[in-house]
Amino acid sequence: MALIEARTPAELSPPPQQTKQLGIFARPVETTGWKSWLFTVDHKKVGILYGVASMFFFVVGGSEALLIRTQLARPGGKLLSAALYNQVFTMHGITLVFLVVMPMMAALANFLLPLQIGARDVAFPRLNAFSFWCYLFGGLFLNSAWFLGGGADGGWFNYAPNSSVTFSPGHGIDFYALGLLIAGIASTVSAVNLIITVINMRAPGMTWMRLPVFTWMTLVTQFLLVFSLPVITVALFLLMFDRLFGSNFFNASLGGDPLLWQHLFWIFGHPEVYIMILPAFGITSELIPTFSRKPIFGYPFMVASGIAIGFMGFGVWAHHMFASGMGPVAVTAFSVSTMFIAVPTGVKILNWLATVYGGRLRMTTSMCFALGLVSMFTIGGLSGVTHALAPADTQQTDTYYIVAHFHYVLFGGSIFGVLGGYYFWWPKFFGHMLDEKIGKWHFWLTLIGMNLTFGPMHMLGLQGMSRRIFSYSDGQGFDLWNLVATIGAFTIAVSLLVFFYNCWVSYRRHKANPQDPGPDPWDARSLEWSVPSPVPEHNFDEIPQIEEFDDFWHRKYGHDENGRPVKIADAADVAQKGDATGVHLPSPSYWPIVLAAGLPFIAYGLIFNLVWAAIGALLVIVSIWGWVIEPSTAPHAEHPGEQQHEPEPEGDGGETATTAGELEEATVD
Amino acid sequence: MTDVVTAEEAEDTAQLGGVAEPHTPGPEDSHGIHSGHHTNTGISNEKLAMWLFLGSECLLFGGLISTYLLYKNRPGALIFKDASEGARAGSPVRISELFDIPFTSVSSFVLLASSLTMVFAVTAAARNEQSRLRLWLGATAGLGAVFIGGQVYEFTTFVREGLGYTSNVSSSAFYTLTGFHGVHVTLGILMLLSCLALTYRARRPPAEAIEIVGLYWHFVDVIWIVIFTVIYLIP
Amino acid sequence: MTSVTADSPTVGHGEGHGHPSDITYWKVGLFLAAVTGLEVSTYWWPESARRVAGVALIIMMVVKFVTVAAYFMHLRFDALILRRVFVFGIVIALAVYIGTLTSSVYWWNSGVDPVVDVPRAKPVPPAPPEPAPVAPASGGGGH
Numbered sequence A: 001m002a003l004i005e006a007r008t009p010a011e012l013s014p015p016p017q018q019t020k021q022l023g024i025f026a027r028p029v030e031t032t033g034w035k036s037w038l039f040t041v042d043h044k045k046v047g048i049l050y051g052v053a054s055m056f057f058f059v060v061g062g063s064e065a066l067l068i069r070t071q072l073a074r075p076g077g078k079l080l081s082a083a084l085y086n087q088v089f090t091m092h093g094i095t096l097v098f099l100v101v102m103p104m105m106a107a108l109a110n111f112l113l114p115l116q117i118g119a120r121d122v123a124f125p126r127l128n129a130f131s132f133w134c135y136l137f138g139g140l141f142l143n144s145a146w147f148l149g150g151g152a153d154g155g156w157f158n159y160a161p162n163s164s165v166t167f168s169p170g171h172g173i174d175f176y177a178l179g180l181l182i183a184g185i186a187s188t189v190s191a192v193n194l195i196i197t198v199i200n201m202r203a204p205g206m207t208w209m210r211l212p213v214f215t216w217m218t219l220v221t222q223f224l225l226v227f228s229l230p231v232i233t234v235a236l237f238l239l240m241f242d243r244l245f246g247s248n249f250f251n252a253s254l255g256g257d258p259l260l261w262q263h264l265f266w267i268f269g270h271p272e273v274y275i276m277i278l279p280a281f282g283i284t285s286e287l288i289p290t291f292s293r294k295p296i297f298g299y300p301f302m303v304a305s306g307i308a309i310g311f312m313g314f315g316v317w318a319h320h321m322f323a324s325g326m327g328p329v330a331v332t333a334f335s336v337s338t339m340f341i342a343v344p345t346g347v348k349i350l351n352w353l354a355t356v357y358g359g360r361l362r363m364t365t366s367m368c369f370a371l372g373l374v375s376m377f378t379i380g381g382l383s384g385v386t387h388a389l390a391p392a393d394t395q396q397t398d399t400y401y402i403v404a405h406f407h408y409v410l411f412g413g414s415i416f417g418v419l420g421g422y423y424f425w426w427p428k429f430f431g432h433m434l435d436e437k438i439g440k441w442h443f444w445l446t447l448i449g450m451n452l453t454f455g456p457m458h459m460l461g462l463q464g465m466s467r468r469i470f471s472y473s474d475g476q477g478f479d480l481w482n483l484v485a486t487i488g489a490f491t492i493a494v495s496l497l498v499f500f501y502n503c504w505v506s507y508r509r510h511k512a513n514p515q516d517p518g519p520d521p522w523d524a525r526s527l528e529w530s531v532p533s534p535v536p537e538h539n540f541d542e543i544p545q546i547e548e549f550d551d552f553w554h555r556k557y558g559h560d561e562n563g564r565p566v567k568i569a570d571a572a573d574v575a576q577k578g579d580a581t582g583v584h585l586p587s588p589s590y591w592p593i594v595l596a597a598g599l600p601f602i603a604y605g606l607i608f609n610l611v612w613a614a615i616g617a618l619l620v621i622v623s624i625w626g627w628v629i630e631p632s633t634a635p636h637a638e639h640p641g642e643q644q645h646e647p648e649p650e651g652d653g654g655e656t657a658t659t660a661g662e663l664e665e666a667t668v669d
Numbered sequence B: 001m002t003d004v005v006t007a008e009e010a011e012d013t014a015q016l017g018g019v020a021e022p023h024t025p026g027p028e029d030s031h032g033i034h035s036g037h038h039t040n041t042g043i044s045n046e047k048l049a050m051w052l053f054l055g056s057e058c059l060l061f062g063g064l065i066s067t068y069l070l071y072k073n074r075p076g077a078l079i080f081k082d083a084s085e086g087a088r089a090g091s092p093v094r095i096s097e098l099f100d101i102p103f104t105s106v107s108s109f110v111l112l113a114s115s116l117t118m119v120f121a122v123t124a125a126a127r128n129e130q131s132r133l134r135l136w137l138g139a140t141a142g143l144g145a146v147f148i149g150g151q152v153y154e155f156t157t158f159v160r161e162g163l164g165y166t167s168n169v170s171s172s173a174f175y176t177l178t179g180f181h182g183v184h185v186t187l188g189i190l191m192l193l194s195c196l197a198l199t200y201r202a203r204r205p206p207a208e209a210i211e212i213v214g215l216y217w218h219f220v221d222v223i224w225i226v227i228f229t230v231i232y233l234i235p
Numbered sequence C: 001m002t003s004v005t006a007d008s009p010t011v012g013h014g015e016g017h018g019h020p021s022d023i024t025y026w027k028v029g030l031f032l033a034a035v036t037g038l039e040v041s042t043y044w045w046p047e048s049a050r051r052v053a054g055v056a057l058i059i060m061m062v063v064k065f066v067t068v069a070a071y072f073m074h075l076r077f078d079a080l081i082l083r084r085v086f087v088f089g090i091v092i093a094l095a096v097y098i099g100t101l102t103s104s105v106y107w108w109n110s111g112v113d114p115v116v117d118v119p120r121a122k123p124v125p126p127a128p129p130e131p132a133p134v135a136p137a138s139g140g141g142g143h
């Protein structure tokens, strides 16, 4: 690895060469203001954009949840009609799964992955920006259905025949198919990008078994995405052809097979649940060691169980179809494989507990959320195992018991993990801490709220209340628990407001009285804490040389004769200063956002009028070409902190090479 | 300049997966195939990305092929020969009976030949032989175009014989699968032509881009190998 | 996943970069053409050899696939990780799709032949004069 290497003489004296700026338009140069965000390719800015956009959709999807709960608060609710209710719960599911939880993970992955492996950016910075815009425009496209005749109404897994034109004559499900295709492009591109980043761009000495657990879990997640998204892509295309071009892939009366949709959907759908939970496991595995002041217990098992979950996640999909009449052999096989997949998950929970055991705990808000995840996810995981038993599952399918289960793992797991991660890494994002006192309020309100909301759903489900039912009548015995769940839902809403209040207050306080949190406010372990907060644009002054797992921690702490950690250096002394100048970074570009903007046009065109599709296709083609002939780094781009202009050696060969590389990037789209 | 900046420079090149190797370019150095020495694996980011993408594409085509296999013998999978000519009572045939195996075989040979020309294009690019490179790139794109032409002819023939996209599930599955493949070939042709254009823009050919486009092209070819056997030849 | 191996990040040059010569490529091309010719010839094999032809075709397909991947796509000469990534995709694809296709046909042992009562709500084009000669091999419409 020739990262730290003296220049060869040839490099030191570049021929004074005039490099022509390729590309039709000038490049964006802004480093502050809204343009710097629109055209950024910086992985940290992209990460923050992901975070903000996912929070926006969280509010949208959360409001839909409140509508649902208000409707169901009392028997015979009148707030929503049956048809509208169908749209609301469907859009709630799609929004939360594809536009909130996945992008929240993408936010953290984008921001942290390069930092944790000691890289300056991701492998393809422009593709990274493209992924974000593609996701955002896909999400807006999906939600624009509300204003163009109503949202999708077939549930998030959208089974045939409910997804057919006969049963859903509006455009909602067309928006579903096309919107998810666009979001799928975003996720695929981002997954490839992050995988290459981890495989190819680790700092010297950062071997596989020294990677932080968050990086590992995110890596497994991206592999799951790469290999499961094409399956749903097939399903969505078939659905789109059914609805728009009159084929009958899922129309049983003309020889189609509704089960094909179910298979394709769940071959993707089950890895998808691990895509949503594994990064949260990774976050927890960062938080718990830090706040227990102990290394993670059983690191190799932690990694191996994550990989095992990834592999096995492809072999259990049909446990979602026990009630579909697959036949007893299939049911048995998938039942058994599902029970097995609980094992690696159990390994993780045991490892976390063993890490906490005997540690010197600091109950920060992050730690609270991490421990909240361990307990809430265990509840959700256990109810999940009850679904593996086909006879029990046949009883529970399509009842509120299922709803309770997956909200415990998704809210109690994924969302808790992300919120804990936000409190933890907030100083890295924005250079100031979140208020801990308000944070505690936030945590307890969230914990109580979620248990009030989803706990009673277990009871409702076992009492026989169907999920997706828009109303129930008085004497069915559902009144009490529905009311409790509604109260819980509003408690969660309040807790979210408390979180926003916390963000605002902490920011104002920081503005009024700036306090540098320092590079390492939590006395943490991984590499991102060895650079200043907020992270400078170039990440690392110097690419670190990694000697062992938890390298940064071991630079701060040695061991005494009893094996207890002894401080040997201050974080401020071993951390980097962040003041390097002249770092050569990828330049901002217009093309990612323009290219992404073309896709919704194509989608609108397919639904309404092909003229729009033509405009979109034109945008796509032009921007791919613009992208291809634009070098990823402008010839004279400098680190913004630097004033003087130094010519960079950029020969003809380099230029073509970049172009060549970019052509490839374009083809990935 | 200090060491710091040097390290950054090196890292930067590594990040972008560039092949910008500033030391004196000799014929050996222009080997795009060997670029990416700065990465952990020694493989350039772009090439690794392409392989990952191809691995992912396996599941896409796998899904489409499975759909066809699932539907090919469905009771609905019949069309009526000469239906378009009003011969309503014509005998029902299965979609597979419409295949013109000799014709499709020629198409298959053409696509296979394009893979061979692609290989020579990649070698020529690595050896920095501009004129041969242009020849082979052009030949590959041309053969690809012939294949697409054959597919268009095949589709129109089928439609004329009464097999439309929505005739039945097996015809939908057939057109969807082969159509997706055709779109992939078409995109490949566009990429090849882009590479061809790029060879006129710079002194050195974009060797790595051509190698990666080559990977994509061969992948499209192996997918056709599977389609040809599984869809066309196996009765 | 596929990249789990502990290859140190300091791997330099990939080894084994022996690039085949043009002659080799011509030979491989001819070999592929010959196999394709053989494949096509099965079309004229007698009806009695259908089973054999099916098996032979699958084998020849795999041979062609592997040859193109190994030589034309350089997998034989390139880094192991590329092979792993690609093979991983193929293996997952085979596993999940074989599972899907067989689960509705072979895994079914409830004693009911699912093909028997195919829904006939809306027959395809105009009704044929005599019942269609349908092979009941696969299918399972009646879920």
Ligand SMILES: [Cu+2]
Residues within 6 Å of the ligand: A269, A270, A273, A316, A317, A319, A320
């Ligand atoms: Cu599942």
